[in-house]
Amino acid sequence: MKILSIDTSCDETSAAVTENTKVISNIIWSQASQHANFGGVMPSLAQRLHKERIDWVINKALGRKYKYLKNIDAIAVTQGPGLAIALEVGISKAKELAIKYNKPLIPVNHIEGHLLSALANNKTLINFPALGLVVSGGNTQLIYIEELGKYKILAETVDDALGEALDKGARLLGLGYPGGSILEKFARLGNPKKYILPTPLVDDKIKNRFSYSGLKTAMFRLIEKEKPLTKEKICNLAASYQEVAFKHVENVLLYQINQSSNQPINCLLLGGGVANNNLLRSKLRKHLASYKIALLIPYTKKLCGDNAAMVGVTAYLKTKNGELKTIINIRDLDRKPNLKI
């Protein structure tokens, strides 16, 4: 099944063409550089930029071969969660095309897109139950996947998302925003044991939540104490902060794996922008190996951040059994900024 998918949930305007789980094109036009010029996000600008770029992005994704959508079987679009006025742009465009070309329209949950992004271009057969870890700027969720479409949230954040915590840590260190990936670079040069920061929620007996507000506060106080900052200090602080932020994820993950020992987990699907972090990947890989759980990560870094291909793949996986029950009356489709998985 060939799907044209659209995602405009936040700062990226993206369109993709997928055939089943294969990614044919995945065009992402990022506004990050535009926003960075202003030192922050501008929703009105975001909306304007989405509107300006969406046709170009869709045409580019379709390429010459798929022009006029003749060979496309369905259109998929991110319904939420995300920034309301940004979501609106993608949704109205998807509706317009679906009506004009008489194609079914499949609404997709953005988090589910991240959750299943590791299945794009994946040729090996996945056995369930599996775990999913979605770590991004807006979400931190550990999800039990009984089968496709049947999810249970094992743990999620009660305050900041992991990506947000890393971005804010970078900001505290004066590395700009969003600076999670810059933080990683500095951390690589530092000693993660140099500073002691409190691992969040170590006293939780039942580890079913993430929290980063306390770590953020501790980091603020530590930086105040260490000022003035030298490059060496920044590297060590970045390394120590990142280490503890991930330690928290590891603790919760290991606890939950042990909890589900009567139903062996086959694999863990990693998704979301923080899935690009190499330290996190290697830490997870090490832990999972001891449980003989395979780690599946998106085949390219492009699939980790916000993108439309994951939306197309998810739309296919959820409707492939012929039951296009997620397809609703096109005109009724509306954005859902607070959509949950």
Place this chain on the structure above:
Amino acid sequence: MQIVKENPNVIKLAVEVLKHGGLVVFPTETTYGIAADATNHKAIGKLNSYKKRPAGKPYSVAVTDENMATKYVNLNNTARNIYQEFLPGPVTIISKGKNKLAKGVESETGTLGIRISSYPLVSQIVKKLGVPVTATSANASYMKRPYKIGDILDNISVKQKSLINLIIDAGELPHNEPSTVIDTTIDDPVILRQGGIKFKDKNGILSRSGENTENLAKELFQKYEGYLGKRPIIFALTGEMGTGKTRFTKGLGKVLSIKDEIVSPTFNLVLEYGKLTHIDTWRLQNTEKLNTLGFLKMIEDKNIVIAIEWADRFIKEIKDQREHALIVWVKIKYGKGVNERLISWEVI
């Protein structure tokens, strides 16, 4: 419903009604109050229906003296000093409760407001009944302060009237302010409602934990919730990263009975939870307008509560709405101790 002029025999009648789970309207030194046996679950349920109270809002109770109070709350030194100086009188003192009353009387965090009325009839009824009665004003939530029976009856429905069993009519009461409410469970006692009795004007506290911060949010909301319906309430939150602005908003979520976890809106900029909208302007560019998030549209809803993090980045845009919204400006600063925060607030 029976209306009786105040007389010495009415005490016995009121006690009988209360013992059977009934509601009694009675005069106090502030306004008319409505009493229910605070140990009787059914009576409190009935009172909830009468007051049309949102869930999570506690009742203060009347006792006869400090001794009786200690059966129901733990009094710390601060509380004892205030008892000695101001009670009996128009002051409600909040302490940590002992969980001995019907559900819904104490707050969700287990605090309880105590009053010792200087109006003799109240203490006489409580003394004869032997247990505390609720000391909430007799108006339904958000309605006019009741200084005469007409103020009550003119503003309630037939159904509400049918819930009152006895009214003790003492004519029109002097128009005194409602009681001053002081919370002694936080280290620095904090005045939650300024009534007739004036304390040193100090609207700041030292919070020693995230829980303290949440409680303050709940209490501040309760202080101003009377405005809802007439105007939206905006909590404009300022403070460094990690001081607890989201934590404060979690407190608002609790008092508004929101079941969803309140999380940081940094990434999404706006998160909506029914009656509560949570905004974070941190990622928003300075030259951008708050209104691109739909701020003006939001405050058209007079029942909405909005918490705005990093409000200091859009001071003018928020302050400009002063006539359309009740704006509580909350400043949170790091204190000396690891978990300490200095929190101050003012209505602007």
